[in-house]
Amino acid sequence: MGRVGYAVKNIIFGIGGNVVTMLLRFALRHVFIMKLGDTLTGVDGLYSDVLTMLSLAELGVGTAVNYSLYGPVARGEKEKIKSYMLLYKKAYRVIAIIIAVVGICLIPFLPAITGHPEYLTIRELTIYYLIYLFNTVSTYFVAYKYSLANAEQKNYIQTNVTTITKTITVALQMAALAVLPNFLLYLLIQAGVELVQKLFVSWYLNRRYPILKEKDVQPLSKEENDSVVKKVKALMLHRIGDMARLQTDTIIISAFEGLVQVSYMGTYKMIITSVSNYVNVIFNSVISSFGNLIATEGKEKQFQLFKVYRFFAIWVYGFSAVGFFMLISPLVELYVGKERVLATSIIMWYLIDYFFKGERIVLSNFKTAAGVFEQDKYLTLIQGIVNLVISLVLVQKIGMAGVYIGTVISGLIANITKPVIIYKVCFDKKADSYFVDSVKYILVICVTLAILIPLQNAIMPQVTILKFALMVVIITVVFNGLFLAVYGRSAEFKYLWQMVMRKVRK
Numbered sequence: 001m002g003r004v005g006y007a008v009k010n011i012i013f014g015i016g017g018n019v020v021t022m023l024l025r026f027a028l029r030h031v032f033i034m035k036l037g038d039t040l041t042g043v044d045g046l047y048s049d050v051l052t053m054l055s056l057a058e059l060g061v062g063t064a065v066n067y068s069l070y071g072p073v074a075r076g077e078k079e080k081i082k083s084y085m086l087l088y089k090k091a092y093r094v095i096a097i098i099i100a101v102v103g104i105c106l107i108p109f110l111p112a113i114t115g116h117p118e119y120l121t122i123r124e125l126t127i128y129y130l131i132y133l134f135n136t137v138s139t140y141f142v143a144y145k146y147s148l149a150n151a152e153q154k155n156y157i158q159t160n161v162t163t164i165t166k167t168i169t170v171a172l173q174m175a176a177l178a179v180l181p182n183f184l185l186y187l188l189i190q191a192g193v194e195l196v197q198k199l200f201v202s203w204y205l206n207r208r209y210p211i212l213k214e215k216d217v218q219p220l221s222k223e224e225n226d227s228v229v230k231k232v233k234a235l236m237l238h239r240i241g242d243m244a245r246l247q248t249d250t251i252i253i254s255a256f257e258g259l260v261q262v263s264y265m266g267t268y269k270m271i272i273t274s275v276s277n278y279v280n281v282i283f284n285s286v287i288s289s290f291g292n293l294i295a296t297e298g299k300e301k302q303f304q305l306f307k308v309y310r311f312f313a314i315w316v317y318g319f320s321a322v323g324f325f326m327l328i329s330p331l332v333e334l335y336v337g338k339e340r341v342l343a344t345s346i347i348m349w350y351l352i353d354y355f356f357k358g359e360r361i362v363l364s365n366f367k368t369a370a371g372v373f374e375q376d377k378y379l380t381l382i383q384g385i386v387n388l389v390i391s392l393v394l395v396q397k398i399g400m401a402g403v404y405i406g407t408v409i410s411g412l413i414a415n416i417t418k419p420v421i422i423y424k425v426c427f428d429k430k431a432d433s434y435f436v437d438s439v440k441y442i443l444v445i446c447v448t449l450a451i452l453i454p455l456q457n458a459i460m461p462q463v464t465i466l467k468f469a470l471m472v473v474i475i476t477v478v479f480n481g482l483f484l485a486v487y488g489r490s491a492e493f494k495y496l497w498q499m500v501m502r503k504v505r506k
Helices: 003-058 061-075 078-105 107-114 122-139 143-151 156-179 183-208 222-246 249-257 259-285 287-296 299-336 344-370 379-398 400-427 432-459 465-487 491-505
Strands: none
Touching: 003 078, 003 107, 003 122, 003 156, 003 183, 003 249, 003 259, 003 299, 061 078, 061 143, 061 222, 078 107, 078 122, 078 143, 078 222, 107 122, 107 249, 122 183, 143 183, 156 183, 249 259, 249 379, 249 400, 259 299, 259 344, 299 344, 299 400, 299 432, 299 465, 299 491, 344 400, 379 400, 400 432, 432 465, 465 491
């Protein structure tokens, strides 16, 4: 099976898995809010983000080793694969210990981070947190094994395992909430199912890839080891900057606005994440294909596919950002009640970052596949500092919207600098055309909003399911019709259309 075949298979399984997990997530959150309330929903969202932040202790080891595996896997170099996997295994065990230690050291600060809600004791907050910490730490004893399957472009293995685990977990949690609404029981069910999953995955991947169990492993040469270390050092700065830029928003909101606001924003984020997961499946599914492409093809071919990849990302992220802006608050009103709807200004800034993040995903994915880590290694540190300063100042002046203004401004630093680096390093070109295209794309999106906002005001003064469904159709027709009218004759669209037609004929 070729690059496109593996990418398509990864996309199909990824989308199928996301359909299942999205429906389960929506059902579970609704039951959770109704049974346990907004405060515990906020605790769930806050602890998940804190542990995601701690997971950045991985500091790019996985990314660097994954990149290093593309070549040996493509060439079938068994001994070299074993050497990289041994390095990966040792590194992840050290990382698990670091996360456990740092995570425990954060326990005294939990009251400040959570705002210490009145009806939850410190003991309860600590027990809940330790369960989240266990789930995160235990992942690192298994997760490295997925890298070999992903390097072979078989991302669907991990997708399928995640889907099955999520289905079982949610079914048991919903049953437990219906019978005995208890947050501790809810968390223990998740921890138990995930532990069984990790044990199964370890056994399954060992059986699928016997080389993972072989003992006669040659260490990497000094040059190969130094290459990985160099990339990890660069990625370390990226990860730390990302932590300061992306994983601190929820903590700031919790500390200054309270856990209830975390819960309200969490509902919006869940909806956006659930839908955007379909987009991410497509883009993440082609990373390994890009790695294979870069290992085997020339720069001009890479550049052509990068432009197609970027065009498709803008189309999908633009469409979804416009749809979210128009419909997410009405959907939240229908889903959990009007009292949990947030101000339009908060959602606007959050979605501006969502759209520009779509562009950054394209740049980051290609950069990762190409192994370009050192050139902008200080960039995310600058972004993190900018985000923290602006967010902390503005949250005290204008509330939650200020947090996301900081996120947008810090994110735009990467949208400006990364194209310059990639075009120079990967394609030997100037990035002028990239920014010209960006302006055109944004203008098309702004024109679409100028058409749709008056239509929505006329059609949906009150939210009903029928009017909501009508607006979904109108937004779909207007956005995609305008995008096709402007870009239907472009080389990027023609390439995508021909690829779809080839698949249809097969």
